[in-house]
Each structure stands twice: as C-alpha cells, then as structure tokens.
Amino acid sequence: MDILLQQIINGLVQGSIYAMVALGYTMVYGIMGLINFAHGEVVMIGTLVAISIVTLLVQSGMPPALAGAFGVAGAALVCMALGWSLERVAYRPLRQAQRLAPLITAIGCSIVLQNLAMMIWGRNYMTFPPLIEKTQFEFAGASFTSVQVMIVTVAALSMSGLLFLVYRTKLGMAMRATAQNPAVAGLMGVNANRVISSAFVVGSALGAVAGVMVGTYYEIAHYQMGFMLGLKAFTAAVLGGIGNLAGAMAGGVLLGLIEALGAGYIGDLTGGFLGSHYQDIFAFAVLIIVLMFRPSGLFGEKTGDRA
Amino acid sequence: MNKWLTPRSSLGLVLVAAALIALPFIAGMGGQAWVRILNFAILYAFLALGLNIVVGFAGLLDLGYIAFYAVGAYTWALLASPHFGLHLPFWAILPIGAVLACAAGALLGAPTLKLRGDYLAIVTLGFGEIVRIFMNNLNAPVNITNGAQGITLIDPVIIGQFKFSATSTIFGITVSGPQKYYYLLVLLALGVILVNYRLQHSRIGRAWQAIREDEIAAKAIGINTRNVKLLAFAMGASFGGIAGGIFAAMQGFVSPESFSLIESIMILAMVVLGGMGHIPGVILGAVLLTILPEALRYAVVPVQKALFGEVLADPESLRMLVFGLALVLVMRFRPAGLWPSPERRRELAEKVR
Amino acid sequence: MSDLPVLLEARAVAKHFGGVKALRDVSLTIRQGEVYGLIGPNGAGKTTFFNCMTGLYVPDGGGFVFAGAPLVADAPHRAAERGIARTFQNIRLFGNMTALENVMVGRHVRTRAGVFGAILRNGATRDEEAAIRRRAEELLHYVGIDDRADDLAKNLSYGDQRRLEIARALATEPKLLCLDEPAAGMNGTETEELRVLIEGIRADGTTILLIEHDVKLVMGLCDRVAVLDYGALVIEDVPAVVQHDPRVIEAYIGVAA
Known part of the structure; x- marks a missing residue:
C-alpha cells in the first residue's frame, strides 16, 4: 500500500512537469498544426540559464529562494525570446511549405540549440543549487519533500494562469479562434502572426518554469536533458489529444503516474523478467495502445472524415 | 525500350558505370576511412530509398524506421556470431532479417496505420524507442542481446571462400575489405533503385499517390487504403532489415547505441532534404548528409585555426551545429528539397504565383 | 419501368450526428437501368445518404441491399468493388x-x-x-x-x-454510378453537355443515382425521383407526379404563406 501511495506521489510530481512541457507542444500544435520538436531544447536552455543565474546570485550572497525567483524570471525571459525567434526565423517562412519541411527545420533547430548549449555550458552534468530547504514529510507510510510540494503547487498555479489567459482574455479568445479556423479568425480582424507568436512565447515561458522544476527536482542538468523530456511531454500531449489544453495537462499527469506505477510494479507483473529499467517503455506502450482505441487521444475531438 | 539507348545515353551510362567502379580506389587514396565513409553513404542511400517508399510514395510519416534496421542488424548478429555460436550463411540470414523486419512492420502498422499523420509519427517514434530499450535490456534474466555492450565478432559477408572483410588480390589488383563491401553495396543500392522506380510507375505506386493526394477519394474508387499502406510500410521495413544485416556484417559489431531516435530522424532528413518521392533527390540527400558531417569533422579544426589562430569551439559540437543550421537553411530556401521531382517543382512554382 | 429488377434497396436507413437526425428511416428502391434522382433542400440529408451507401458513414439503423446481397458498412473500398462508384459534391480529384x-x-x-x-x-x-x-x-x-x-x-x-x-x-x-450535384456551378451550355453525357452513360447500361439541385435537369433526365426533407423521405415517384405534389412544393418553398 505504501509503495502504491509513494509511486502515486512521485508520479504526480513528474506528471506535473510533463504537463507543463506538454502545454508548449499542444498550444503550438493546436494553433498551427506544427510539432515544435525544438521545444524540449527550449526547456533545457531554461534549466541551464536558471542554473547560471542562481549560482551567480547565491555566490554573491543572495538568499537561495530569492535567487531562485530571479532564476525563474531570467530563464522565462530567455526562453520567451528564444521561442519567439524560433517561430519568427525558422517556422514562419515555411508556413506554406509542404508538411514535412517545418518538421525537419524543427529537428535542425533542436540540433543547433543542443550544440549551442554544449558550447556555452560544457558537456558535463551541472548541479542545480537547492532553492528551498528540503524537508521530508511523512504521510500514511509514504514520504514526500517540500521540493515536490513546491513543484506541484507552482505547476498548478501556472496552469491556472494559462487557463485564465486562454479563456478570460482577449488574446486567449484570439488564440482559440485561430485554432478553430485561421481564415475566419483573420477575417474577424485577428492577427494570426501575433497569435502564433504569443503561443510560442507563452509555451516557452511555461517550458522555462518546467525547466527550473526539473532542475530542482533532480538537482542536476545537462545539455542533452531536453530531448527525452520533450519526447515524453509530446507523448503526453498526444495521449491527452493534441491541441487540447486540458488534454495536455491530464495527459502529462497520467503519463507521470503510469511511469511511476509501471516502474514500481513491472517486476511483479512480469515475474521478475522485466526490471525497472523498462520504465521508458510504458510511456510509449500506453500511447500506442490508447491511440489504437482512441485515434485522437483520450480527450481529443473526434475528427470525422468529411466527404 | 530502345529510345533509352541512344549513343549519347549509352555513353553517359558507361561513364557513370566507370565512375562507380573507380570510386573506391579514388577514395582509397585518401585512406580506407574514406572508403568506409563512402560505404556508409551508399548504405544510407539504401535505407533512405527504403524509407522513401513509406514517406515519399505512400505519404506515411515514419519516425521509427531505424527499428527495422535494428531488427535486421540484430538478426544477423545473433545468427552469425559466437554469441549463440551460430554461423549461418549470408543467403540464409539476409532473407530472415528482411522477413523479421517485414513482420515487425506489419505488426506495428496493422493497428496504427489508420491514425492520421502526426499521430502515426509519434507512434512509430515510440515503437523505435521500445525496440531500442529492449535491445538495451534483454541481457537479463536470459542474455539475448548482450545489453548495452552489444554483440562483437560478428561474421562478415562470406560467399563461398570469398571473405568480404579481408584484403585480397584479384587479377593483380589489391582490393581491401571496405572496397569489396562497396561493390556489394552498390549492387544492393541499384536493386533498391530499380524497385523504387518500378513501384512508382505501377498500379500500386499510383494507388499510393492517390492516397497521398486524397484518401477519401482513393477509398471511394475502391482502393483498400489500409492494405495498400500496410504494403508500403512492410516493404520499407524489409529494406531496413536488409540494410541492417549488411551493417552488422560490415561493422562486425552492433550495440543499441547505433539505433537511437536521432538515426531515424537523420534518415528522414535525407529523404526530405533531398526531395521526397524523387529517387535521385533522395540519393543526393543521403550522400550529402553522410559526407557533410564527416567532411566537417576534417574541416572544423583547420578552419578555426586559420580564422582565429586557435581552436575556440569544441569541434564535435561545432560540426553538429553547422549540420543543424544546414538543415534549417535548406528547408528555408528549398522547402521541397534540394532536388525535387519536376512535378513538385511545378507545384511550388504555382504556389508562389 | 416497374418490371425492371431491383439494383439497390435502402431499408430504413437512419443516421444521426449527435442530436441531429440527418436521416430518418429512409427506404427507397433503385431499379436497374434507370436514372434515379434524389432531391431536396440544402441539409435535407442527400449527401449523408450517399455517404452511408458508399461506406463512408456507418448508418445507425437499417442498411442497403445491392445486387441481391447486403452492403457492408464502413468499407468504402468494398462498395466500389461491388460496383458502386461516386463523384463528390466538391470534386475530389x-x-x-x-x-x-x-x-x-x-x-x-x-x-x-x-x-x-x-x-x-x-x-x-x-x-x-x-x-x-x-x-x-x-x-x-x-x-x-x-x-x-x-x-x-x-x-x-x-x-x-x-x-x-x-x-x-x-x-x-460500376453497376451504379452516383453523381453528387454534378451540375453545381455549371452554366447552361455545360449543364446541357452534362445531360447528354449522363444519357449516354445510361444508354450504355449503367444505372445512375443523381443528387441535384437543378430541378429542371432532374425532371428532364430522371425516370423516377425521390424527395428528402429534414432527413425523411417525402415522396418517391415519376417526375410528373413529384413535381405537383404539394408536400414537395412546401419543402422547397417553406410553409405556404
């Protein structure tokens, strides 16, 4: 029982990180139908920028929590600028091109960002300085830390902020309209370029926050960390039904839970044949199975063929 | 038929053939490393043409293509190495590898090919990762793949007494192992080019193009879209399996590291960068993307020294950086690829107008 | 005409999208060799009927019998194999x-x-x-x-x-050729040429199902006509009868003022 609860807690924490990153994928996809493969790298850059800022400020005597706040802000600014430039420089010129061209561009951007990061921060693992004091809590036989509480709280707050933005502001309305029908939205006076740019900027900001979360949770960072994280987050977005905000959130949390529970129980399930290093298989196996039965993801709209 | 064999085109053919025959010796002058690079260029061209059937002809976005290559490579590694003490001959292993890869393709494709484009992409990607993870971990409790260490001492291609890995003298000419593999690879590549070409201009090829253009209309005229797509998928997979087998024999060593997602992406990039669906374009893409990173490897350090007098940036990352930039720039300025088919070029020209 | 063998029979075909009933138990019979018209106001369910018959949609009730054997739903390529071919309202080449x-x-x-x-x-x-x-x-x-x-x-x-x-x-x-508004967007000359083409196809022995807005074309070309309104069959008869049926006039013009 305590293992179950423990894995649920771990899964929730990991899942909220996935959800934050998944939102970046889903917003861009929902509005312009593009898989922004470079989003994982944006998150990675966010983490590394935050490390640099926090380390510098803490060394100069600032309390870690405050330095952390600056770190998040700095990372968010850098990532927003990065997301904006990616769209402006790499994707916008390709909007009319064949479907696969932007995908290859995204992959190219991803390679560029990864190697740029390696040149700036080196190829070694970096330690993420602790932002808050890590206290341990006990609950019904399972334990969790203050860091985990912080991650889930910040994720919940950021996602509520996003929902407010999308459903309660003018920009959000423009975003939803463009996602529904770009041509009609354009006729109604919505500036599609501005909407697409904002989707990239907002998604990147969420990614930066997620990057700091990953850093504080695992306490290390590396220029290659963005790839797998991005892949998992994208999987989460598809699992929930890509293009759908609530779907990305639910997909992220669900994926975190599945992975944690899978890793905890796979040995028992297979009679010891498969060990916990098969954890990464769960994400993809569940994805394939879900899509076999629900081709548009768990919460995706059914896209019927129109004749 | 005869309209192809005008004096001019026959001369061209002879020149191309002569160039293909001489190439490994020219490359060999710069060291056997260059012959190996050349071999990889051809191997990747083979793979890219296999993927071209899936992506270029049938329009299915496959991001897990490397998994089939892996199946072929591991089939060869397990059936012709001391790992299990099996040493089957090449004419037995290569077909087994192709059939297993084909089966893997059908297994993945049957339930998932109804998914629309991007969903199919992520599912195939996930499948590729699953295959890699299994290869990495199937060393316990029963050691099948030898895990991350991979399998070593794999048999080379041997036909009769003719060993492709060793240097030998034929008619007074010294031919190295890589040079022998070169000729084998060229033969295989010509085979896959022929298959691509003939498929494209056939009943099945037309059905693929129809599905790519308008799937609903294709269904309405009686094309069993699921089967026809599955056919493309399985065919592409079989070619991946054959390429994998040759790769294992040529290297003498396989490990899961060679089958990561980035490899799938590279092969897709070759297809798209070259000119999707256009056979010469795909070959160009494969050759460029194999040679370019290698050439950069040699160029990056001297160029930096000449410009700044010292090595400022880590050559490996700079090399990849340039490579990534090249992908972005080609797509920016030639979105249909470097050498698109004439029809595609026409389409694009119209769009601009 | 009524002694000709039946080629296609629709039996109480029903289809709804969410709460909207697009087809309400539509039954009709197409005989071999005839040109059969299917008309009705916009949104009456004509194209939905087509899509059910050609396997693009799965009907929620009822089914089709074609050339003596039931049509399998949800397999458009089967329908073509059996001998049903179609064109699309918005041209899909x-x-x-x-x-x-x-x-x-x-x-x-x-x-x-x-x-x-x-x-x-x-x-x-x-x-x-x-x-x-x-x-x-x-x-x-x-x-x-x-x-x-x-x-x-x-x-x-x-x-x-x-x-x-x-x-x-x-x-x-095809044994049955289904044309979905082939005259849409055509001028008078083109429509006339189309009429000649359709008559030629019929003369060559292919049965034709025609969805059309151009009432003149339908009445001049078809042997029998069915009218759909709000997803239900209003009438199925020869043009002369259909033309003067008050229900048809009402369906097209709205409730007579």
Whole structure:
C-alpha cells in the first residue's frame, strides 16, 4: 500500500512537469498544426540559464529562494525570446511549405540549440543549487519533500494562469479562434502572426518554469536533458489529444503516474523478467495502445472524415 | 525500350558505370576511412530509398524506421556470431532479417496505420524507442542481446571462400575489405533503385499517390487504403532489415547505441532534404548528409585555426551545429528539397504565383 | 419501368450526428437501368445518404441491399468493388496527378498486379498495365477530355474536372454510378453537355443515382425521383407526379404563406 501511495506521489510530481512541457507542444500544435520538436531544447536552455543565474546570485550572497525567483524570471525571459525567434526565423517562412519541411527545420533547430548549449555550458552534468530547504514529510507510510510540494503547487498555479489567459482574455479568445479556423479568425480582424507568436512565447515561458522544476527536482542538468523530456511531454500531449489544453495537462499527469506505477510494479507483473529499467517503455506502450482505441487521444475531438 | 539507348545515353551510362567502379580506389587514396565513409553513404542511400517508399510514395510519416534496421542488424548478429555460436550463411540470414523486419512492420502498422499523420509519427517514434530499450535490456534474466555492450565478432559477408572483410588480390589488383563491401553495396543500392522506380510507375505506386493526394477519394474508387499502406510500410521495413544485416556484417559489431531516435530522424532528413518521392533527390540527400558531417569533422579544426589562430569551439559540437543550421537553411530556401521531382517543382512554382 | 429488377434497396436507413437526425428511416428502391434522382433542400440529408451507401458513414439503423446481397458498412473500398462508384459534391480529384493517371487509378479495383508484379514487370503485368492505359484513354475520350490527358487534374477547368471525376468513377466499371450535384456551378451550355453525357452513360447500361439541385435537369433526365426533407423521405415517384405534389412544393418553398 505504501509503495502504491509513494509511486502515486512521485508520479504526480513528474506528471506535473510533463504537463507543463506538454502545454508548449499542444498550444503550438493546436494553433498551427506544427510539432515544435525544438521545444524540449527550449526547456533545457531554461534549466541551464536558471542554473547560471542562481549560482551567480547565491555566490554573491543572495538568499537561495530569492535567487531562485530571479532564476525563474531570467530563464522565462530567455526562453520567451528564444521561442519567439524560433517561430519568427525558422517556422514562419515555411508556413506554406509542404508538411514535412517545418518538421525537419524543427529537428535542425533542436540540433543547433543542443550544440549551442554544449558550447556555452560544457558537456558535463551541472548541479542545480537547492532553492528551498528540503524537508521530508511523512504521510500514511509514504514520504514526500517540500521540493515536490513546491513543484506541484507552482505547476498548478501556472496552469491556472494559462487557463485564465486562454479563456478570460482577449488574446486567449484570439488564440482559440485561430485554432478553430485561421481564415475566419483573420477575417474577424485577428492577427494570426501575433497569435502564433504569443503561443510560442507563452509555451516557452511555461517550458522555462518546467525547466527550473526539473532542475530542482533532480538537482542536476545537462545539455542533452531536453530531448527525452520533450519526447515524453509530446507523448503526453498526444495521449491527452493534441491541441487540447486540458488534454495536455491530464495527459502529462497520467503519463507521470503510469511511469511511476509501471516502474514500481513491472517486476511483479512480469515475474521478475522485466526490471525497472523498462520504465521508458510504458510511456510509449500506453500511447500506442490508447491511440489504437482512441485515434485522437483520450480527450481529443473526434475528427470525422468529411466527404 | 530502345529510345533509352541512344549513343549519347549509352555513353553517359558507361561513364557513370566507370565512375562507380573507380570510386573506391579514388577514395582509397585518401585512406580506407574514406572508403568506409563512402560505404556508409551508399548504405544510407539504401535505407533512405527504403524509407522513401513509406514517406515519399505512400505519404506515411515514419519516425521509427531505424527499428527495422535494428531488427535486421540484430538478426544477423545473433545468427552469425559466437554469441549463440551460430554461423549461418549470408543467403540464409539476409532473407530472415528482411522477413523479421517485414513482420515487425506489419505488426506495428496493422493497428496504427489508420491514425492520421502526426499521430502515426509519434507512434512509430515510440515503437523505435521500445525496440531500442529492449535491445538495451534483454541481457537479463536470459542474455539475448548482450545489453548495452552489444554483440562483437560478428561474421562478415562470406560467399563461398570469398571473405568480404579481408584484403585480397584479384587479377593483380589489391582490393581491401571496405572496397569489396562497396561493390556489394552498390549492387544492393541499384536493386533498391530499380524497385523504387518500378513501384512508382505501377498500379500500386499510383494507388499510393492517390492516397497521398486524397484518401477519401482513393477509398471511394475502391482502393483498400489500409492494405495498400500496410504494403508500403512492410516493404520499407524489409529494406531496413536488409540494410541492417549488411551493417552488422560490415561493422562486425552492433550495440543499441547505433539505433537511437536521432538515426531515424537523420534518415528522414535525407529523404526530405533531398526531395521526397524523387529517387535521385533522395540519393543526393543521403550522400550529402553522410559526407557533410564527416567532411566537417576534417574541416572544423583547420578552419578555426586559420580564422582565429586557435581552436575556440569544441569541434564535435561545432560540426553538429553547422549540420543543424544546414538543415534549417535548406528547408528555408528549398522547402521541397534540394532536388525535387519536376512535378513538385511545378507545384511550388504555382504556389508562389 | 416497374418490371425492371431491383439494383439497390435502402431499408430504413437512419443516421444521426449527435442530436441531429440527418436521416430518418429512409427506404427507397433503385431499379436497374434507370436514372434515379434524389432531391431536396440544402441539409435535407442527400449527401449523408450517399455517404452511408458508399461506406463512408456507418448508418445507425437499417442498411442497403445491392445486387441481391447486403452492403457492408464502413468499407468504402468494398462498395466500389461491388460496383458502386461516386463523384463528390466538391470534386475530389488527385490534383497532382495527370488526368490520365486519375482514370488509371480508377482501374485499381478491377486489376490485379501486386508488388512482385510491379518489381519483376513480367509479361502479365505489362499487358495489364497497357490495358489500364488503353481503357483510361478510352474513358477520357468518352467524356470528351482526351486532349487534356497529360494535364494535372488541378489545372483543368471546372467543367473538365467534373467530367474527369465521372471518367474516373466509370473506370471502376460500376453497376451504379452516383453523381453528387454534378451540375453545381455549371452554366447552361455545360449543364446541357452534362445531360447528354449522363444519357449516354445510361444508354450504355449503367444505372445512375443523381443528387441535384437543378430541378429542371432532374425532371428532364430522371425516370423516377425521390424527395428528402429534414432527413425523411417525402415522396418517391415519376417526375410528373413529384413535381405537383404539394408536400414537395412546401419543402422547397417553406410553409405556404
């Protein structure tokens, strides 16, 4: 029982990180139908920028929590600028091109960002300085830390902020309209370029926050960390039904839970044949199975063929 | 038929053939490393043409293509190495590898090919990762793949007494192992080019193009879209399996590291960068993307020294950086690829107008 | 006419999308060799009926019997195999293929060559390929656009695209040819040419189901006409009767003021 609860807690924490990153994928996809493969790298850059800022400020005597706040802000600014430039420089010129061209561009951007990061921060693992004091809590036989509480709280707050933005502001309305029908939205006076740019900027900001979360949770960072994280987050977005905000959130949390529970129980399930290093298989196996039965993801709209 | 064999085109053919025959010796002058690079260029061209059937002809976005290559490579590694003490001959292993890869393709494709484009992409990607993870971990409790260490001492291609890995003298000419593999690879590549070409201009090829253009209309005229797509998928997979087998024999060593997602992406990039669906374009893409990173490897350090007098940036990352930039720039300025088919070029020209 | 054998029978076909009932138990009978018109105001369910019959939609109730055997739902390629071909209201050609290639694809369902045939290019495959090409050329000539054979389908004029779509449908050797608003967007001359073409096809022995807005065309061409309104069958009879039925007039003009 305590293992179950423990894995649920771990899964929730990991899942909220996935959800934050998944939102970046889903917003861009929902509005312009593009898989922004470079989003994982944006998150990675966010983490590394935050490390640099926090380390510098803490060394100069600032309390870690405050330095952390600056770190998040700095990372968010850098990532927003990065997301904006990616769209402006790499994707916008390709909007009319064949479907696969932007995908290859995204992959190219991803390679560029990864190697740029390696040149700036080196190829070694970096330690993420602790932002808050890590206290341990006990609950019904399972334990969790203050860091985990912080991650889930910040994720919940950021996602509520996003929902407010999308459903309660003018920009959000423009975003939803463009996602529904770009041509009609354009006729109604919505500036599609501005909407697409904002989707990239907002998604990147969420990614930066997620990057700091990953850093504080695992306490290390590396220029290659963005790839797998991005892949998992994208999987989460598809699992929930890509293009759908609530779907990305639910997909992220669900994926975190599945992975944690899978890793905890796979040995028992297979009679010891498969060990916990098969954890990464769960994400993809569940994805394939879900899509076999629900081709548009768990919460995706059914896209019927129109004749 | 005869309209192809005008004096001019026959001369061209002879020149191309002569160039293909001489190439490994020219490359060999710069060291056997260059012959190996050349071999990889051809191997990747083979793979890219296999993927071209899936992506270029049938329009299915496959991001897990490397998994089939892996199946072929591991089939060869397990059936012709001391790992299990099996040493089957090449004419037995290569077909087994192709059939297993084909089966893997059908297994993945049957339930998932109804998914629309991007969903199919992520599912195939996930499948590729699953295959890699299994290869990495199937060393316990029963050691099948030898895990991350991979399998070593794999048999080379041997036909009769003719060993492709060793240097030998034929008619007074010294031919190295890589040079022998070169000729084998060229033969295989010509085979896959022929298959691509003939498929494209056939009943099945037309059905693929129809599905790519308008799937609903294709269904309405009686094309069993699921089967026809599955056919493309399985065919592409079989070619991946054959390429994998040759790769294992040529290297003498396989490990899961060679089958990561980035490899799938590279092969897709070759297809798209070259000119999707256009056979010469795909070959160009494969050759460029194999040679370019290698050439950069040699160029990056001297160029930096000449410009700044010292090595400022880590050559490996700079090399990849340039490579990534090249992908972005080609797509920016030639979105249909470097050498698109004439029809595609026409389409694009119209769009601009 | 009523002594002709039945080709297609719709039995209480029902289809709804969410709460909207697009088809309410529609039953009708199409006989061999006739031109059968299906008319009704916009949104009456005509195209939905088409889509159910050709397997694009799965009906929620009822079904079809075609040439003596039930049609399997949800398998459009089966319907074509059985001998039902269709055109689309908003023209769906393979735009980047030539006109000739479009018709050649239409032969798919009546030809055999597989992957191995294509790769080996043996005698049988080459013969079949030549036959496909010949038949496609004949069909282009039949609909009168043989001079556009090598043009990309998307570059054809609107009227020629309609003809090409019909040629492609004919390439599948249908027993029943379903035309979804073929005259939409055509001018008077083009419509007249279309009428001649349809009569020719019928004279060659193909049964035709025609969805059309152009009431004049329908009444002049069809042997029998069915009227749909709000997804329900209003009447099924010869044009002369349908034309004067008060329910039909009401459906088209709205409740008589």
